[in-house]
Amino acid sequence: MSILNKNIFILTGAGISKESGINTFREEDGLWDNYKIEDVCTPNAFKRNPDLVNNFYNERKSQLESPQIKPNEAHLSLAEFERNCSGEFLIVTQNIDNLHERAGSKKILHMHGSLESAYCMYCNQKVILNFNLSTSYQCKNCLNKGMVRVDVVWFGEQPKYLEEIYNFLEKTEVFISIGTSNNVYPAAGFIDFLNQLNKKISMYEFNLEKTIKTAQFDQTYFGPATKTIPKFVENLIKDL
Ligand code: NAD
Numbered sequence: 001m002s003i004l005n006k007n008i009f010i011l012t013g014a015g016i017s018k019e020s021g022i023n024t025f026r027e028e029d030g031l032w033d034n035y036k037i038e039d040v041c042t043p044n045a046f047k048r049n050p051d052l053v054n055n056f057y058n059e060r061k062s063q064l065e066s067p068q069i070k071p072n073e074a075h076l077s078l079a080e081f082e083r084n085c086s087g088e089f090l091i092v093t094q095n096i097d098n099l100h101e102r103a104g105s106k107k108i109l110h111m112h113g114s115l116e117s118a119y120c121m122y123c124n125q126k127v128i129l130n131f132n133l134s135t136s137y138q139c140k141n142c143l144n145k146g147m148v149r150v151d152v153v154w155f156g157e158q159p160k161y162l163e164e165i166y167n168f169l170e171k172t173e174v175f176i177s178i179g180t181s182n183n184v185y186p187a188a189g190f191i192d193f194l195n196q197l198n199k200k201i202s203m204y205e206f207n208l209e210k211t212i213k214t215a216q217f218d219q220t221y222f223g224p225a226t227k228t229i230p231k232f233v234e235n236l237i238k239d240l
Helices: 014-018 043-048 050-065 073-083 099-103 162-171 187-196 225-238
Strands: 008-012 089-093 108-110 113-120 126-128 148-152 174-178 202-207 219-222
Touching: 008 073, 008 187, 014 073, 014 225, 043 050, 050 113, 050 148, 073 089, 073 099, 073 225, 089 162, 162 187, 174 187, 202 225, 219 225
Parallel strands: 008 089, 008 174, 089 108, 174 202, 202 219
Antiparallel strands: 113 126, 113 148
């Protein structure tokens, strides 16, 4: 029976963007080989060395804007999936890149923020991030210098949209996890939350390898997301 008329929750992580050329965090060649989490992804790191943190995110942003970085077949297939769904559909991504949007997906929540915006820590004014982050940048609203930071969620900070996410989880009938190591909470706990609801929910995982949550899924598809996701979506649509 097709799942296209069900309420579908898709959780994506760094693995879905890997084949677009954006490194994951934890694998070999991952970002953490060149940077330490505590140096670039915490509020204290920003206090200690704002230039290092700003430069880290300026690099991420300019990489994302380079012509060779594009949505891959997995991102494109998820957009196709959404277009064919008659139930409710939501992508919750841990990624800070904009590849789901560029692939044509519509309902996306960036629970760890995004490289598309920045905000002033003094007056909270949000701005489109179309400039280089720097300690000499002046907030256009309150005129303070050096207070504007990237709008991503750092370790120790509260992820975004949690109320919306948990409301959707309550009505989720199909849960699909793609390219996440399931190491970072609360995202890693979504499957535990669903299991506690004691409802029949179909759960699928897509990854290169087993994760610490694999045993909780009904089915895991091993392989690169650009191969496994298009095949999965194609089969769903074919069965319509
Ligand atoms: P992670 O680095 O912890 O894990 C990546 C997972 O993806 C691994 O389990 C790996 O086996 C799998 N994977 C790698 N290549 C794959 C492929 N081609 N197909 C399928 N699976 C593949 O990443 P995570 O779980 O998203 O962890 C957390 C943090 O990393 C998040 O906070 C996120 O904000 C951040 N992050 C984001 C980006 C991005 O925006 N693209 C990049 C790096 C890290």
